Amino acid sequence: MPNQALLVQSLVDLADNLVDDFDVVDVLSLLSDRCVYALDVTAAGVMLAAPSGTLEVIASSSDTMRTLEMFQLQSDEGPCLEAYRTGRQVVNIDLAAVGSRWPTFAAHATADGFGSAHSFPLRLRRRTLGALNLLRIEPGALDEADIAAAQALADIATIAIVQHQIVIDAQTLNSQLSAALNTRIVIEQAKGKIAQATDTDMDRAFRRLRHHARNHNQRLGDLAARIAQGAIDPGSLDHLPASG
């Protein structure tokens, strides 16, 4: 079972880092340390994908952990890589029994005295940003509550990373949001103009707008904007096929 008091403190410490301008490395180092304190594990580490897609070791609770994570990257094998690539948890791995699956990693980890490995994706929708890697001296399965708690910590780390990036891109994203809103709005305005000019309903007006855009290989939003602005006569669009 996770130590509840320590787990809550971990979550609060992590959330605290969200408030101020923070360094992602600091947050993930905190996450690694807290995993060891709050969960029933011996060592923890975090790998994060660089913009190029290659994984990098960002944080580790110990030098041994850092070395083992480096081995995973160098030999291109191990639970952390698999969690990152599949976006799924790779947990309850008995290191004594996976010599054929991950020969280099399993050999080094067992030599360092570890019995089991557990990896959690840092995931936002379809995007996986990296993985949290946990190692225990004991072989065998993690407690269900520990698994849930570890994924919760991984999820908060993910939000921390994503929200950190959001601040950097806030103005660009806000412009894109406004542009998307405006596109939706001008489509409605164009529908209204077409409906009035051709004496039809909104549904049929929209189909005619879409039909014309496709016929002329134009983006729907661009065509709608030109109609709304008055650059194109709303009554002049291509007619729908007879069946339409």
Add this chain to the structure above:
Amino acid sequence: MAAERLLRILSLLAERDGSGVPRLCDVAVEVTAVSGAGVMLFADGRPQASLCSTDDVSLLIEEAQYTLGEGPCVDAHRLGQVISEPDLGGANCARWAAFSREAFDAGARAVFGYPIRLGAARLGALNLYRDQPGALSDDQHIDALVMADVAARAILTAQVEAASDHLGAGLDGDMNLWAIVHQAAGMVSVQLAIPVADALVRLRAHAFATDRLVAHVALDVVERRLRLDIDE
């Protein structure tokens, strides 16, 4: 502790593989313990979309601000500061002549607007209302500030993976863009041979003059029960 407030909000919003946007308004009500909440997005200085609202009163507060172009949300966005009107029915509440009456008639007694922004990016505002007069406590105020910050981050996060010119998944679901108002503006623009922007002004003016919501006027236009050139 700001961290504890933030943690509470994040844990209420948290959903696997999601931005939390669909729950923003419900969580805002839960953490601030007010009667209702709504989130409005702005473009070109005007409210253009309602992301969510928790009840009929919140909905009407948004409809009224969209129609009239005034209210706590509009001021919060424009001025970039928190707007607090603890007594809508009070003798001193002349801040928004038309909006105050609409909101009071709907059942709101106190209204608050919190800007939703991140750095230099100004997205819109969070509307809160109470069905009794009274200011927010310091605790409620700080919770609302943190909530507005989380809302900004959640909305922009939802937009990260959107295709060009598309709204992010999670934003699209319950968003009210007042589509019918823009459809009606398109029709009026053709009827009167005026630009769409002028047609929008005419629709709002008609709504104001007849003491109706612009969405209701727009419905009459779209269903061809009303022509502004004949009526005015």
